[in-house]
Amino acid sequence: MSKLNTYREGPDESGHFDIYGGRYVAETLMPLILQVQEAWEKAKNDAAFWDEFNRYMKHYVGRPSPLYLAERLTEEFGGAKVYFKRDELNHTGAHKINNTIGQILLARRMGKKRIIAETGAGQHGVATATVCALFGLPCVVYMGETDVARQRPNVVRMKMLGAEIVPVTAGTGTLKDAMNEALRDWVSNVEDTFYIIGTVAGPHPYPAMVRDFQCVIGNEVREQMMEMEGRLPDSCIAAIGGGSNAMGLFHPFLDDESVHLIGVEAAGHGIETGEHCASLNGGRPGVLHGNRTYLLQTEDGQILDGHSISAGLDYPGIGPEHSWLRDTGRVEYVSATDKEALAAFQMCTRKEGIIPALEPSHALAYVAKIAGGLPKDHLLVMNMCGRGDKDVDAVAGYLGMD
Amino acid sequence: MTTQTGPETRITRKFAELKAEGRAGLVTFLTAGDPTPELSEEIILEIAAAGADLIEIGMPFSDPMADGPAIQASSLRALKAGMTLPKTLDIVRAFRKRDNDTPIVLMGYYNPIYIYGVDRFLADAKEAGVDGLIVVDLPPEEEGELCLPAIKAGINFIYLTAPTTDDARLPKVVRHASGFVYYVSITGITGTKSADAGDVAASVARIRRHTDLPVAVGFGIKTPDQAAAIARVSDAAVVGSALVGIIAENRDPSGLPLPDTKDKVLDLVKALAAGVRAARD
Structure with a gap:
């Protein structure tokens, strides 16, 4: 495909990134989606909105998050200088709060009185429950019953924050079913409810809006790297489920040709086994949850369940802008298996004293593969998008620790 | 008000007949392949004789976002029983061998249509005897995907309108609609709340200010009385979850249908048809 002058102008007015994105929702929702879009257009062009957003980023979330040179891992790999963008140090322990702060500020502007959300690993659910507590709004979180069982610490946190957790048994009881159920709630409570989607997916304007909130990650990296090394990074690497932390890191660098961008999908037991969540590497374009994007699906267009050791990557789709970036070739999309992620989790914990979430462990697994082969002056940034507190029980189980 | 100019189909002919008879129609919904492809075909083959004026057949999908628990479960039962889009078209073909008048709406x-291929799907659907399409997640904003190609292929594309579709938006929704307009009488998912006939009357009147197409009303109509009440104020009443519910309830512990499932479904269709036909007497 021919090179574009800019990769940062999408989506078009109707929410498309070439054939991806769009607004594939039922008519009952369409007027609401248009309201959100209208409110978002106004807010994003209003300096006062961003002032408020930035104030919460600084004083509540704790931004900017550090850009940290992981010296021992750099030494271990013996090649590229490996930096971690420390988004796991944010309040609530992941990048998700960047987005929930942004969306709840918008919900308040729209006069909405009730918040709903879907969650997989529970990080987005916790981040949503947190901002609902902060602003005094009732919060209902839809979570697949499988995930309720395997992410118990986050379920307890959400309940303590005052959120109502609705375990979803419909379908297969995972993230996609939680999203279906949240959409059903929204259809049934159109007047007073705002749906805070947790990733760069869903009907327009969500993919672009969530991206714009998460771009705080890449914008900070840009500034911090200029300060620390006097130049831009050579590569940026992030894990991808729906793709919000990756999009937040990548987007500010899309037009800097020298910066190699790499997204790491969850290969589960291996892409060849069919048990994975690598929509871009093992799926094909289809329409689900309001957008056209790469999906895991059968020959008949029925949606498949993904598999990953990480509940946060366990989604059969991906944000539409990633699908577009894949097709244009601007971003490279690779994958890491459960096993590789577990090994990276342990290495990071022992060598850096940082317990990563299983999601960024996938990104680190790929860093471990390539860093040694890169020159010593290669500046590599990996987004440490979440901390592993929520995963310690699960990992202990996998490792057979008492 | 828009004067509609969509394709002439069995749907447009049926509504002209109903108008001449001075009554509203009964539209029945069943999911293709539920509970098994065989029994599903048997029921659909007899449903017009039992009193359905238009037949809606659901194309099963793994993630039916606008549907309530009853229709979701029916989709999953059908998929589990091996139902596919080609087999759904086979049911339409079988029906057409014995009935060339009753309209069929898929x-x-x-997504399943997109994966099948839009052009191939429209050609095969037309050949099988499909008259109209309702595709829940294709609002007018995405009309280029399937609505406009369907009209070219001679198939009606039926749009849903909801209580949230206000007067400013209605003209956009009905612009390329044909066959009829489907009014979703509640803000919610299928088979949950029930509509209030008074509210429905006002909403149907509001839609009629924007289009001369017939207006069918669905979501939340379960009993012959409710169907009759809706028939008094609209051009057709759509019943789905209540019929699908009978299939769900009449299965043995292993999930196989009980012997009288078909009769029970058809009995409700007969009762609903009687309600609708008597509504304006």
Whole structure:
């Protein structure tokens, strides 16, 4: 495909990134989606909105998050200088709060009185429950019953924050079913409810809006790297489920040709086994949850369940802008298996004293593969998008620790 | 008000007949392949004789976002029993061998059609005897995907309108609609709340200010009395979850249908048809 002058102008007015994105929702929702879009257009062009957003980023979330040179891992790999963008140090322990702060500020502007959300690993659910507590709004979180069982610490946190957790048994009881159920709630409570989607997916304007909130990650990296090394990074690497932390890191660098961008999908037991969540590497374009994007699906267009050791990557789709970036070739999309992620989790914990979430462990697994082969002056940034507190029980189980 | 100019089909002919008879129609919804492809075909083959004026057949999808628990479960039962889009078209073909007048509308979600291929799907659907399509997740904003190609292929594309579709938006929704307009009488999912006939009357009147197409009303109509009440104020009443519910309830512990499932479904269709036919007497 021919090179574009800019990769940062999408989506078009109707929410498309070439054939991806769009607004594939039922008519009952369409007027609401248009309201959100209208409110978002106004807010994003209003300096006062961003002032408020930035104030919460600084004083509540704790931004900017550090850009940290992981010296021992750099030494271990013996090649590229490996930096971690420390988004796991944010309040609530992941990048998700960047987005929930942004969306709840918008919900308040729209006069909405009730918040709903879907969650997989529970990080987005916790981040949503947190901002609902902060602003005094009732919060209902839809979570697949499988995930309720395997992410118990986050379920307890959400309940303590005052959120109502609705375990979803419909379908297969995972993230996609939680999203279906949240959409059903929204259809049934159109007047007073705002749906805070947790990733760069869903009907327009969500993919672009969530991206714009998460771009705080890449914008900070840009500034911090200029300060620390006097130049831009050579590569940026992030894990991808729906793709919000990756999009937040990548987007500010899309037009800097020298910066190699790499997204790491969850290969589960291996892409060849069919048990994975690598929509871009093992799926094909289809329409689900309001957008056209790469999906895991059968020959008949029925949606498949993904598999990953990480509940946060366990989604059969991906944000539409990633699908577009894949097709244009601007971003490279690779994958890491459960096993590789577990090994990276342990290495990071022992060598850096940082317990990563299983999601960024996938990104680190790929860093471990390539860093040694890169020159010593290669500046590599990996987004440490979440901390592993929520995963310690699960990992202990996998490792057979008492 | 828009004067509609969509394709002439069995749907447009049926509504002209109903108008001449001075009554509203009964539209029945069943999911293709529920509970098994065989029994599903048997029921659909007899449903017009039992009193359905238009037949809606659901194309099963793994993630039916606008549907309530009853229709979701029916989709999953059908998929588990091996139902596919080609087999759904086979049911339409079988029906057409014995009935060339009763309109058939396929209802579902876009992804299975997109994966089948839009042009191939429209050609095969037309050949099988499909008259109209309702694709829940294709609002007018995405009309280029399937609505406009369907009209070219001679198939009606039926749009849903909801209580949230206000007067400013209605003209956009009905612009390329044909066959009829489907009014979703509640803000919610299928088979949950029930509509209030008074509210429905006002909403149907509001839609009629924007289009001369017939207006069918669905979501939340379960009993012959409710169907009759809706028939008094609209051009057709759509019943789905209540019929699908009978299939769900009449299964043995292993999930196989009980012997009298078909009769029970058809009995409700007869009762609903009687309600609708008597509504304006």
